[in-house]
Amino acid sequence: MKIYNTLTGRKEEFVPLIPNKVKIYACGVTVYDHCHIGHARSAIVFDVIRRYMRYKGFDVKYVRNFTDIDDKIINRAKQEGITWDAVAKKYTAEYYKDMDRLGVGRADVEPKATEHIEEIIGIIKGLIEKGYAYEVDSSVYFSVAKFPGYGKLSKRDMEEMTAGARVEVDERKKNPLDFALWKKSKEGEPSWESPWGLGRPGWHIECSAMSIKHLGESFDIHGGGADLLFPHHENEIAQSEAFTGRPFARYWVHNGFITIDKEKMSKSLGNFFTIKEVLDKFDPEVVRFFLLSTHYRSPVEFSDEQLREAESSIDRYYSTIVRINDFFEKEDSGKEEFSNAGEIFEGLLLSFQEKFKEAMDDDFNTALALGHIFELIREANRFLDNKPSGSKDRELLLKTKELLRETGIILNIFGRTPYEWYLSLMKIRKIGLSEKDIPEKIRERQAARQRKDWHTADAIRKELEEKGIILEDKKDRTDWKVKVG
RNA sequence: GGCGGCGUACCCAAGUGGCUAAGGGAGAGGUCUGCAAAACCUUUAUGCAGCGGUUCAAAUCCGCUCGCCGCCUCCA
Known part of the structure; x- marks a missing residue:
């Protein structure tokens, strides 16, 4: 070191x-x-x-x-x-x-x-x-x-x-x-x-x-x-x-x-x-992330714009965790071997921890360490796009979550669930909706979608978006998140 | 005046001698989607303030120039 x-x-x-x-x-x-x-x-x-x-x-x-x-x-x-x-x-x-x-x-x-x-x-x-x-x-x-x-x-x-x-x-x-x-x-x-x-x-x-x-x-x-x-x-x-x-x-x-x-x-x-x-x-995690995204010896120019960018970065992390969690809800196909994408991803996963340590060993280069974290996040997303399914693939994604948490603990970021992150953003953004209002709106919209009433469905989406809530339609349900950036 | 540091894409930011110059944000185009969102792909630095030098090889070393900042007073 x-x-x-x-x-x-x-x-x-x-x-x-x-x-x-x-x-x-x-x-x-x-x-x-x-x-x-x-x-x-x-x-x-x-x-x-x-x-x-x-x-x-x-x-x-x-x-x-x-x-x-x-x-x-x-x-x-x-x-x-x-x-x-x-x-x-x-x-x-x-x-x-x-x-x-x-x-x-x-x-x-x-x-x-x-x-x-x-x-x-x-x-x-x-x-x-x-x-x-x-x-x-x-x-x-x-x-x-x-x-x-x-x-x-x-x-x-x-x-x-x-x-x-x-x-x-x-x-x-x-x-x-x-x-x-x-x-x-x-x-x-x-x-x-x-x-x-x-x-x-x-x-x-x-x-x-x-x-x-x-x-x-x-x-x-x-x-x-x-x-x-x-x-x-x-x-x-x-x-x-x-x-x-x-x-x-x-x-x-x-x-x-x-x-x-x-x-x-x-x-x-x-x-x-x-x-x-x-x-x-801003959420405390945003401030922490922002300060760690520059090397500790360099000056940091402070601005709301930079903090907003940090917020977007953190949101990218939590969005990926949501994707991984969604994946675990699906049934294991039982396939024992890796998918093609799995092999490539495994290689990256194995080198990640070393790269992280190498960065931190070099005069606590947290900025570089964060770069490696986001590289892993991109690769994890890419892997998820390739429709992983078997138990080996599951292991990889479980390992991904573990590694992200482990490195996150060192920087003391990424410690919450995506839900906690969104709730915190709701408070800070002073979004005038409760956690109960949103599912209610989502149910209303789902009903509209079922009868293919796209006009009503889009109106609800728009209404929520104006308040800062983004809806994400998935196979079997609709999730919400707070708009960042 | 003395000492120290910085200048990398539209913005932020790693990289300090050798594979195609990380990563994030923003923009543009695309894939996916009822529409979106997210994600992914492509794209935005033949070039790292400028000039000169050392070297087979420099953003990276040396010199000069320009610009910015810090410490020399309490200060994280």
């Missing part, structure tokens, strides 16, 4: 520190507001990485943190007129609501910064003792100049950074690039006791404390959005390696941004959509 490592700038063969075990730390969110679709991307990417690692047989320990104390939370509390911890609690709950809907699983450990104050203080003390940090006026800073590898992740030269620094120069810092490990708290702000007086942790130190505590001093994969690369991850490396004297994370994995009109989606530009807004218009 190959993973692109930001630290080395190339794809590398993945070798875990401990055979068969993978330890992953992904930077979570600061719980001060609703999550936008960019947060969803990061969460989904690492959810898939974790699922695939598990599928490969690794014993995975996945840690994803919550930053529950920070300036933004404090400001938000003032705005909303509630306490800072109430803000954290509220938006943690909202986060879970969003992630549950998107099919993002819980991490094995979900630590919070405020639950690791003791560990944080321990590391800061250690850094001061080792000469990597200094106290100024009850705050503690990390001395970047003392750490020789500073800049190795973001490929930055310290001198250049200092020269072009846009950072406000804090006179108390020895070097403008030094960053706060511990911040003295102002009157009325949340604070914790420390050897340097009342204060709270800086942003970067919590991730070092939590990852070291839950995964050890060295672990396999550390990830997050590409915007965390600098300074967050760079600082994490500096303080962690300075403290432990050992290499920190081995593989650094960063997901790309979501853009709108080619520009990065961000709070400050105001060009963002919250997960909730998007899920009002």
